[in-house]
Amino acid sequence: MPPQNPAGHRAEAPKSPQPPQPIPSVWTRPRSGREQPALSRDQIVAEALHLLDSDGIDALSMRKLGTRLGAGATSLYRHVANKDELIELAIDEIYGEIEVPGSPDSATWRADAVHCAQSLRGTMLRHPWIASVLGEMGMSYLGPNAMRLAEGMLALFTRAGLPTTEADQAASTLVAYVTGMATTEAAYLNVLARSGRTEQEWVNHVRPTAEQAAEAYPHLRDGYAEQRGKDPRASRDTNFQYGLDRVLDGLETRITH
Template sequence: MKELSVWTRPRPQRREQPALSREQIVAAALELLDAEGIDALSMRKLGTRLKAGATSMYTHVASKEELLELVVDEVYGEVEPPVPGKDWRAAITRYARGVRAGLLRHPWIGSVLGEAGVAYLGPNVLRLSESTLAVFEAGGFSLEGADRALNTVMAYVIGRATSEAAWLTRLARSGQSEQEWAERLWPAAERAVGAYPRLAALYAAQRGQDQRESRDREFEEGLECVLDGLETRLR
């Protein structure tokens, strides 16, 4: 029977001098994904990159799906876990920023996060989840409330970050900067919203803004709204 996840399958026994390790495979896959995107990843291409045969590859990873589970957990391993303390909002804010930064460093990740099994049982994800639950509990949430708060924050962060990642990936393919894209698109956008006064007012106010700063500000303001809501429920 096929395993549900790479984390439910026993890890193969190490040989005395293995030709290739799981860690090497994951590192090479992450490098390939960052350089060329999700469509470029295949077991054959990865094997060529590592100068390894199929046998040594499949000893550690049974499929591309399993490989993605490992790589996604590796990305989460880059995030600093939050530390429980007096100010749960400050700790969660730092954590949310760290998750967003990690997802934007690896923009391909948004296309696989929704797949069943990906990363949910990975050691790095479990470590981060445990730490974040502890932060909420220290802030006064029940364990069940902490779980709901964690899910809410992560839904916001992943939703925002994956949308940003898709946008940045498209920009990279076009060869333009955010500012160049905005300046070219803005006249047409203003004409399109001309019959909608609220949208027209928003577009007029936003024209000429630094796009990177605007994205950062919108993320921070949205996160504050989420945390305000959680704090209201806590009270």
């Protein structure tokens, strides 16, 4: 008979602790051994990237992807559990495009950092849809290509002379700058793609309204006037390099300290 408390009520049996719930990510679950010979996960990811690059994140669905591959959505679920996993895989595939210099020479750390930063920015701008999901896909950083990038960046700043903890902070600072700038640029390029205009056409279309709005603000007015006639893409490159140089200037004070 179950024990009773002094008031005559049956005492509740203690609840057993609930096991921790697994983190939902393609990188935290075992890969299924039930592969369909006619369709591989690599094929699925490659076609997903084509779809994402051409039509954007909103166009991606398991059903549409299955149609493009000539297979039903059920076949895709044998390789990826859901759309979020597919995006994680696509993001890591993109990370594989980023060049991480492996130079053993500590004297070249700054040139190597510039090369890696420019490669990261260029990769993000080739796949501008990534701007809308990168901040939400925290587990994407567990993929093999993301780990390769992180290891390369740590090695770069460790070779430069920083201790491991500060090398990690330096790498995070550099990646945060590049990602922030490139995310803004990628969102802008998405707008351009939807408009059907080239970047120069878009600037020419918007400039008169922007200059009129800035008429009462002398610093803004002078800034718009200075940019008139310049190649907008070249201006973006110059602005990116300016910020990158200032970030590296700051890190250099720690490396040569």
